[in-house]
Amino acid sequence: MxxxxxxxxxxxxxFNFELNKDWKYEGNKPCLIDFYADWCGPCKMVAPxxxxxxxxxxxxxxxxxxxxxxxxxxxxMFGIQSIPSLLFVPVDGQPQMAMGALPKATFEQAIxxxxxxxxxx
Numbered sequence: 001m002x003x004x005x006x007x008x009x010x011x012x013x014x015f016n017f018e019l020n021k022d023w024k025y026e027g028n029k030p031c032l033i034d035f036y037a038d039w040c041g042p043c044k045m046v047a048p049x050x051x052x053x054x055x056x057x058x059x060x061x062x063x064x065x066x067x068x069x070x071x072x073x074x075x076x077m078f079g080i081q082s083i084p085s086l087l088f089v090p091v092d093g094q095p096q097m098a099m100g101a102l103p104k105a106t107f108e109q110a111i112x113x114x115x116x117x118x119x120x121x
């Protein structure tokens with residue numbers, strides 16, 4: 001199961017926006033954050049792909065989910081207009097946002113290129 005973030009857990013694990021104005025990632029491993037809603041069809045298509053990716057990458061990558069209906073402040077902070085929106089967060093450097101229901105191969109490419117994470121052998 002992927003971990004669902006609230007405002008509080010987001011501040012602990014990803015970015016404490018109440019303390020820092022500039023981006024400062026709190027995690028020790030790259031992460032991917034899925035901004036979704038339960039009523040969103042394309043989000044439902046992405047969900048099993050993310051579950052697969054989490055099991056394939058294991059401890060090398062955190063995949064989190066943010067329900068934009070419950071966590072409006074987080075969605076607003078990132079300017080989420082359409083869902084699913086996926087935030088790729090490297091350990092160093094700026095996060096990058098991707099929109100829409102991406103195929104698994106596109107996720108794998110972004111995980112490799114943006115997050116610098118390879119699948120364990």
